[in-house]
Amino acid sequence: MWTFFHKLGSPPWFYSIAGRILQWLLPLTLLLLATGCIWGLLFTAPDFRQGNSYRIMYVHVPAAVVALAGYYVMAIAGAICLIWKMKMAEIAMRATAPVGAFLTLTALVTGAIWGKPTWGTWWVWDARTTSMLILFFLYIGVIALYEAYEDKSIASRAAGILGLVGTVNIPIIYKSVDWWYSLHQPASITFTGGSAIESSMLYPLLLMITAFYSLFASCVLCNMRVSLIKREWRASWVRALVKED
Amino acid sequence: MFEYAQRIIKRQFVLAFRSPTEFATPIAFFILVLALFPLGFGPVVKSSGAIWIVALLASLLSSDRIFRQDYDDGSLDQLLIAPQPLFGSSLAYIFAHWSQTGLPLALISPLIALMFDLPASAILALVISLLVGTVVLSLIGAIGAALTVGLRKGGALISLIILPLYVPVLIFGKASVDAGIQGSLLSPSLALLSALACGAIALAPIAVGAALRISMEI
Amino acid sequence: MHPIRRQRLGVVLFVVLFSSLAVGLVMYAMRGNINLFYPPSEVEAGIAPIGKPIRVGGMVEEESFRRNIDSLLVRFVITDFQSSLEVLYEGILPDLFGEGQGVVALGVLDSNGRFIASEVLAKHDENYMPPEVADSLKLSDKTSIGY
Numbered sequence: 001m002w003t004f005f006h007k008l009g010s011p012p013w014f015y016s017i018a019g020r021i022l023q024w025l026l027p028l029t030l031l032l033l034a035t036g037c038i039w040g041l042l043f044t045a046p047d048f049r050q051g052n053s054y055r056i057m058y059v060h061v062p063a064a065v066v067a068l069a070g071y072y073v074m075a076i077a078g079a080i081c082l083i084w085k086m087k088m089a090e091i092a093m094r095a096t097a098p099v100g101a102f103l104t105l106t107a108l109v110t111g112a113i114w115g116k117p118t119w120g121t122w123w124v125w126d127a128r129t130t131s132m133l134i135l136f137f138l139y140i141g142v143i144a145l146y147e148a149y150e151d152k153s154i155a156s157r158a159a160g161i162l163g164l165v166g167t168v169n170i171p172i173i174y175k176s177v178d179w180w181y182s183l184h185q186p187a188s189i190t191f192t193g194g195s196a197i198e199s200s201m202l203y204p205l206l207l208m209i210t211a212f213y214s215l216f217a218s219c220v221l222c223n224m225r226v227s228l229i230k231r232e233w234r235a236s237w238v239r240a241l242v243k244e245d
Numbered sequence: 246m247f248e249y250a251q252r253i254i255k256r257q258f259v260l261a262f263r264s265p266t267e268f269a270t271p272i273a274f275f276i277l278v279l280a281l282f283p284l285g286f287g288p289v290v291k292s293s294g295a296i297w298i299v300a301l302l303a304s305l306l307s308s309d310r311i312f313r314q315d316y317d318d319g320s321l322d323q324l325l326i327a328p329q330p331l332f333g334s335s336l337a338y339i340f341a342h343w344s345q346t347g348l349p350l351a352l353i354s355p356l357i358a359l360m361f362d363l364p365a366s367a368i369l370a371l372v373i374s375l376l377v378g379t380v381v382l383s384l385i386g387a388i389g390a391a392l393t394v395g396l397r398k399g400g401a402l403i404s405l406i407i408l409p410l411y412v413p414v415l416i417f418g419k420a421s422v423d424a425g426i427q428g429s430l431l432s433p434s435l436a437l438l439s440a441l442a443c444g445a446i447a448l449a450p451i452a453v454g455a456a457l458r459i460s461m462e463i
Numbered sequence: 464m465h466p467i468r469r470q471r472l473g474v475v476l477f478v479v480l481f482s483s484l485a486v487g488l489v490m491y492a493m494r495g496n497i498n499l500f501y502p503p504s505e506v507e508a509g510i511a512p513i514g515k516p517i518r519v520g521g522m523v524e525e526e527s528f529r530r531n532i533d534s535l536l537v538r539f540v541i542t543d544f545q546s547s548l549e550v551l552y553e554g555i556l557p558d559l560f561g562e563g564q565g566v567v568a569l570g571v572l573d574s575n576g577r578f579i580a581s582e583v584l585a586k587h588d589e590n591y592m593p594p595e596v597a598d599s600l601k602l603s604d605k606t607s608i609g610y
Contacts, residue, residue: 051558148396162388440488443485447479
């Protein structure tokens, strides 16, 4: 157990293992995305009320779900930076932030496009949309604070604190549709109560959520490898790597 | 610990009264920007939201200064190596900041409410919500200030960090003033605002302390 | 007790005290409601202010929708199954608008207890199903789907 933990902290080991994982993960992600899109967009029936416009759900929901989960990944990496000062956790935190910000933006934009035909407006200042917008700015704040410090070890611990403070927002986003009568509909899939989506529409959605998780993982791993090289360019293992090619 | 915190508060007050212009700037800013609202939107701005937004900006403007001077002259280093817990001393700093910005804003707000033609029932709600809400603003502002105190150009960054966290205060603050306009003083929104204040009092000093330790470790 | 330990104990007690105060206040606040819109029963109870821009929300009552022949003026009744409220609106309605659907309307209450809407938004629910399934559900008289 502890040897694994120590290995995880070693940049050359992580670099090569991440490369090997990506070899499988990237094609898998593309496959899942392609299957999910084709299934969801072409082979499901239109909704009995919204017609075809509900299909944007196959992008909107996975993006929002993974954006929230990604924030937890970032906050946990930040906590590890604060407690154990692990270099890999610093890199992981910085690598998740832009991916999460992009997913939040995707959820907001697709939500606006979906909102126009169904609600009749692009944007509403209700609890769900507002708190998602705050989530986006939290991601941006973490990136900006990290970049402001020269010393990356201080930078990641400072950004880690900001990330932990921001986790207060996540349960608010998740529960906002239940606490307030907002315009946004309540969650269709819950952990306990089953699903309010008919199963022929649900399976492509679950597939797309899996696809987005694996997209998130592969983007983060790619980011981490790049920043490892950037930070460790003086180290001998990077030189050895360059000589190999 | 209490004695130590008292001495910090006293020191902050002495420093503030030695440079009264710095002390008065947020208040002047508050009144001046509020005077601009009717000019920009026409004479019938009846919105309590405007007052809240300007209170937010005034607090933001002054929050960068919470630790700046003590960082420059080295007394922040003394604070960190003192045996007293950092929790109490950061709370003392925040209290001093709040009583120099938030408290005066809340106390002059009835005047503003008259300028904005708010009904009498709303004035008490406005004062109470500002009193409670600015506590949260100071606490969050201190987190941002502690995180950026080691940086030379922290000014724009601090607003990017703090403003998203200010949003709940704005929402519930404005909602409790609106409830006051409709005649109910002890509204659920005011309760939520106080809950925010209690939660922030309990947790923000921990974050401030940790952030100060990180920033000073250069 | 060692003075440093006593200080730490003080800090911990302080944090616990204020955290529990925060939780208690949230519980208190949850008993009232803070919402995007007023349901018709609250409008009838006189909680919603007259003549100020507010939002109301509810379900469009069956067979209450009337359209003016030569203008875009429409009239419908929204209900929360306890009381109902008449809404007047002039403009284009969103696609999802229909009888038996949830809506949120922005506008003002007039002194006759009617709601003059300036914007009508359709609220859709969390149920998704193909039309055939919806038809079969309707046939088997389970009209509880929807709002």
